[in-house]
Amino acid sequence: MAKNISVTIKFWKQNGPKEKGHFDTHELKNIPDDTSFLEALDIMNEELISEGKEPFVFDHDCREGICGMCSLYINGTPHGKTERGATTCQLYMRKFKDGETITVEPWRSAGFPVIKDCMVDRNAFDKIMQAGGYTTVRTGQAQDANAILIPKDDADEAMDCASCIGCGACVAACKNGSAMLFVSSKVSQLALLPQGKAEAARRAKAMVAKMDELGFGNCTNTRACEAVCPKCETISNIARLNREFISAKLAD
Amino acid sequence: MSLTGIALILFLLFHASMNVVALISAEGYNMICGFLGANWYAVAATVGLAGLVVLHFIFAFWLTFQNWKARGTDRYAVTSKPKKVEWASQNMLVLGIIVILGMGLHLYNFWAKMMLVELVPCTGNHELATNGVYWIAETFSCPCYTVIYLVWLAALWMHLNHGLWSSMQTLGWSGKVWFNRWRAISCIVSTIIILMFAAVAVAYCFGYRPCDFNDVVNVANACHAGGLC
Structure with missing residues (x-):
């Protein structure tokens, strides 16, 4: 039985590879814990747009773990603490605690320059x-x-x-x-x-x-x-x- | 890096095996010290060994610099270490620097009083230059030195434990089956090397001496009383 949780998303904002980045935060309230993490980010973006703010940019495509597009560094781990052998798109909100702050960063490497926010080249x-x-x-x-x-x-x-x-x-x-x-x-x-x-x-x-x-x-x-x-x-x-x-x- | 590392591990095995003789026979150990004194082959091997250490050191810094550049300018705000990632594997440079510092102390305690004295007259007591057990007893009778050497050996154990299997991996002599075998071999070899070194330091610190030690030390004391050169 799904329950609702509230979390704070602390996400990386950066306008380009040479720009200086910083963290922004957004509170997500009453998210069903069977929501996927990427769906939660979609919800966050809808809320940001409705508030007149710029949405958070991140890579995603198939959302079934086979394309390799999603690339988020979540709470210190690439793809977050998913089940073994799963990508960001297979991470669900039930993996987080109610009230938790989730830190989302881009892949950080000289070989992967940031295009925008958490989307890397x-x-x-x-x-x-x-x-x-x-x-x-x-x-x-x-x-x-x-x-x-x-x-x-x-x-x-x-x-x-x-x-x-x-x-x-x-x-x-x-x-x-x-x-x-x-x-x-x-x-x-x-x-x-x-x-x-x-x-x-x-x-x-x-x-x-x-x-x-x-x-x-x-x-x-x-x-x-x-x-x-x-x-x-x-x-x-x-x-x-x-x-x-x-x-x-x-x-x- | 891996080739110089393996060569240095082989040297450590040889050195540790030689050291263990100091627990069995003082005269035997001093005989080895005389054999490895300022003879041309020992000096040539020492120069080669120093070259290996310098090469290993230069490679380590060069690789670390390249890897630091590859990491980019921004660092993660939150990090977590997966269980299978060993601390030593991520801190080989730090461990290597501790090993180098310990090596400096070791050279001061032994090499400078033995081979250097034979090579450069008037840098110490020539009569004591091949009296290895005397210098072992002299050094490890001070508990501070023993503790410092044990800390140094702990760092060396971590460095070797990762370094050996990592070298084999880099040389391509590994795989699904050999990976676990090399990990076990690395652990066993590094533990044996360190135990052999540590046994001598701890035993001499706690007053253990081989049965013929007094004969050797009496000669040494007589020489010591004679002063330098």
């Missing part, structure tokens, strides 16, 4: 993918389903890696602003399959070089990334990326 991830996160047409035409036999474990692990939605929570949580969990998941999803092996060396080098060029930090294995990943990616992917990268460099 994550084009850097697209650029990393463009650098090598694919197989080119030159690897041949599509094979018949059973022409290339792939062990079930490898296929499952590749699928797990491919489930990375590129939300950027790993970068947001990392004290080094490192994108290694994202890059390693994208390298692994191909490296584990025969179709991806042909270009494995070029891919690892190109994606790591692009990641460094875009100003992401280095991995120091704190494991903060895997602790907050909504798709439960693990740092064993990072070890695989390191292996692929070192092999590629040694082969040069």
